[in-house]
Amino acid sequence: MGEPDTPMCIRCGHRQDQDANPAVRLAWSAERTTRGTRWLCPDCARAHVRDIEGKLPDEYW
Structure with a gap:
């Protein structure tokens, strides 16, 4: 496990x-x-870039 402040x-x-x-x-x-x-x-951001840019709520993706 990483440091507590390590981004996850x-x-x-x-x-x-x-x-x-x-x-x-x-x-x-x-x-x-x-x-x-x-x-x-980076992998999740790339997979959901259209959802993020469209500002869709997390529940939809």
Whole structure:
């Protein structure tokens, strides 16, 4: 398990590798909500880019 502050994907549970290439870390998608920051890994963000851009609620994707 990673550090408590390590970003974790809300869709698949993948944790961001802190030792990864900085360009890979920049590929993560973040959304700030009243509950805090929610993260999507690059694979999940890529798979749901149309839903994200269309601002569809999470329940639909």
